[in-house]
Amino acid sequence: MKFMIPLSAIFKRDLMLAMSYRLDFIIRVFSALFAVVLWYYLSMILKPDVSVTGTGDYFTYVVIGMALLGYINLMLYTFSQKIRQDQMVGTLEFIVASPTSPALLLFSSTLWEMAMETLHLAIYLLIAFAFGASFNVGSLLPMGLVFVLTLLSFGSLGIIAASFLIVFKRGEPITPFVAAFFALLGNIFFPAKILPPALKTLSLFIPLPYSVEAVRKLLTQGAGLMDVLPEINALLVFSLALVPAAVLSLNLSLKISRRYGLLSQY
Amino acid sequence: MTVPALKIESLYFTYPRPPQPLFWLMGGKARSVTALENVSFSMAPGEKLCLMGKNGAGKTTLLKIVMGLLSTGHGKVEVFGRSPLEKEARRMIGFSQSDERSFYFRMTVRENLMFFGGIWGIECSPLKKKVEEMADQLSVRDFLDEPFAQLSSGMKQRVSIARSMLHDPSLLLLDEPTRSLDAVAQEELRTLLGSDIFAGRTILVATHNLEEASEISGRCIILRKGGMVMDGTPPENEAMLIERLGKDAP
Numbered sequence: 001m002k003f004m005i006p007l008s009a010i011f012k013r014d015l016m017l018a019m020s021y022r023l024d025f026i027i028r029v030f031s032a033l034f035a036v037v038l039w040y041y042l043s044m045i046l047k048p049d050v051s052v053t054g055t056g057d058y059f060t061y062v063v064i065g066m067a068l069l070g071y072i073n074l075m076l077y078t079f080s081q082k083i084r085q086d087q088m089v090g091t092l093e094f095i096v097a098s099p100t101s102p103a104l105l106l107f108s109s110t111l112w113e114m115a116m117e118t119l120h121l122a123i124y125l126l127i128a129f130a131f132g133a134s135f136n137v138g139s140l141l142p143m144g145l146v147f148v149l150t151l152l153s154f155g156s157l158g159i160i161a162a163s164f165l166i167v168f169k170r171g172e173p174i175t176p177f178v179a180a181f182f183a184l185l186g187n188i189f190f191p192a193k194i195l196p197p198a199l200k201t202l203s204l205f206i207p208l209p210y211s212v213e214a215v216r217k218l219l220t221q222g223a224g225l226m227d228v229l230p231e232i233n234a235l236l237v238f239s240l241a242l243v244p245a246a247v248l249s250l251n252l253s254l255k256i257s258r259r260y261g262l263l264s265q266y
Numbered sequence: 267m268t269v270p271a272l273k274i275e276s277l278y279f280t281y282p283r284p285p286q287p288l289f290w291l292m293g294g295k296a297r298s299v300t301a302l303e304n305v306s307f308s309m310a311p312g313e314k315l316c317l318m319g320k321n322g323a324g325k326t327t328l329l330k331i332v333m334g335l336l337s338t339g340h341g342k343v344e345v346f347g348r349s350p351l352e353k354e355a356r357r358m359i360g361f362s363q364s365d366e367r368s369f370y371f372r373m374t375v376r377e378n379l380m381f382f383g384g385i386w387g388i389e390c391s392p393l394k395k396k397v398e399e400m401a402d403q404l405s406v407r408d409f410l411d412e413p414f415a416q417l418s419s420g421m422k423q424r425v426s427i428a429r430s431m432l433h434d435p436s437l438l439l440l441d442e443p444t445r446s447l448d449a450v451a452q453e454e455l456r457t458l459l460g461s462d463i464f465a466g467r468t469i470l471v472a473t474h475n476l477e478e479a480s481e482i483s484g485r486c487i488i489l490r491k492g493g494m495v496m497d498g499t500p501p502e503n504e505a506m507l508i509e510r511l512g513k514d515a516p
Contacts, residue, residue: 002387009384013370013377020372090367094429097333097361098385099353105385258337261281261330 006100007108014112028116032124039063040131052194055220060135063128064216065188067121068150072186072208074117075110075154076179079162082109102254103247106159114151125219138222146214146228149235153207156242163246163253167262187212207238269347270308271437271468272332277305277341279327279492301327302339303492309468311346311436316479316500317472319489320511325472326363328489329439332470333361345437357386360435364445366422371415375406375425378414383432393432400428403463420451424458431463438464440471444478456481476500476507 018024043059050056083106086092095105129135157178185192185199186208192200203209214231217223225232256262279302301324309315317325330336331343334350348355369378376397383393401407404424409417417425423443430438443459444452452475459469459482473479479486479500488496488510501507 005387005389006385008390009381012384013373013381016373016377017370089370090365091370093330093335094361094368094382095385097335097356097359098382099356099387100385255337258335259282261327261336 003100003104006098006104007111010105010108011111014109018112018116025116028120029123032120033127035066036063036124036127036131039066039128052191054191057134059131060128060133060220061216062189063124063133064219065186065212067124067128068208068212068215069183069186069188070124071117071121071150072154072182072211073179074113075151075158076161077158078110078113079106079155079158080165082106083162083165096254102250103159106162106250107155110155110158135219136222138218138227139224142214142223142225142228142232143218145225145232146211146218146235149232149239150207150211152239153211153235153242156239156246159246160242160249163249166250166253167256182206182208185209207235210234210238268311270344271311271313271346272470273308273342273344273347274328274332275306275342277302277328277331277338277343279324279331279336279339281327301492302331302489305341305489305492305494307487307494307497309437309470311468312466313485314469314471314483316483316486317470317489318474318476318479318486318500318507318511319472320474323489323511324492325489326441327492329361329363329441329470329472332437332439333359357433358436360430360433360438361441362423362426362430362439362443363441364423364426364443366419366426369414369422369425372413374411374413375401375417376410378425379429379432382429386433388433396432397428400431403461404428404458418451420447420454423447423451423455427455427458436468438467438469440469442472442474444473444475452478476504 039062040059043062046058048056048058048061053061055061083092086095096102098105125133125135161178183189185195185203185206187203188208192203192209195203210231214228214235217228217231221227278300281299281301283298305324305328307315317328319325327336331338332345332350334356337351338349343350345355346358350356350359370381373381379397379400380390380393383396384390388396397410398407401410404427406421406424406428409421409425414422414425427440427443430440440459444455447455456478458464459471469482471479471482473482484499486496486498486500487494488507490510490512495512496510501510
């Protein structure tokens, strides 16, 4: 359990730094409230085709998608933000020089944000419930499984983006593009099946639609493990492909940085 | 036979110009710069050595290679017989630099030290004791619960040295430890470096200060344009040092 030592040190650091920026938490709660209210009123004037969305309750449909999108964006951006923060503060060299593996350091640096985002998600869904979203929560085990696999898939994409940042310093070239792309194809606001055939096919090759579909089934249809098995299998395949790719890209970016002396630059 | 604490053999390092299109994508303007050229020396365990040279002579590059922050170009670097990129080697190295930017300013001294000790893998309970011990030995106890941002430059430097000592390193690298300190703080720090807590450790100090070099060690290496021009006792006076350093651009 040696890995728990750096992990808890980083979690405590992020907790302490977050405590010194308390306004951020208050803003997050209010932003959740405003987002839910916005979708509540918007869904009043939208009458979805039940054969397309599978439900006439667009409000519940979209708030679940939006809540998950928050998680996905966190995974895509947090790694890069943490690297950038340590580049700017000047602590990156000391952290990289430690005997702890860079992948563990980077993963640990998202734990606080993950905890905060989970809290944010819970607040978001509670506010949505208060505004009339109808939930029928199924089994918790597949829910946990879907979350872990979603985090692994998108966390890996976030680490790949952070690897770009280590070398190129700015730009995070893939992140904004990928985030927008996922919002379009990810079953967030509408099902991907209404998109043109080329985009519809493309949506099969990104993990988000599977995560969103599984969470919608688990939160609104009282689904169990067997009902979401196809989505879990798809997410497992994405995780198995993306996790090694992320570790490789991080190691490669550090190798390039050591060769060209880029670690202390920002 | 005793394994040298630090062994450097025929070390060359060039900050290369990245190949295209990487260079263009990185917005590069830099040309390829040779920072170290055929540097060879070794340090016995417990030895103290000063590394001198003008700005840009290659001192910090050398320390960063030993730290594993830069990859070895051509040549060999070993820390107690291991590559600096190995975890075991990193556990044996402590590093302190004069750049105070490498701390979290919004956190207290104690929180900073607990964080850096944690990522070095020191368990919480022994780490707490070690922080207290270092605070006593480096006279920063009164400032442990102060925000790092509020410390004076001299105190920040002491905290930086405390951080480098948390994991009991056998090899200590100090990059210009007295830079930007006033005369009193410089003298205090030099006295500190001669104290018992540093006894038995191998210490490599990069410095511009001849008095400091003479006080810390009987052995001094001078770098000039990345090459070694001297390995011996520190020059006797500033004039001799300037002659060794060279008046031309580094």
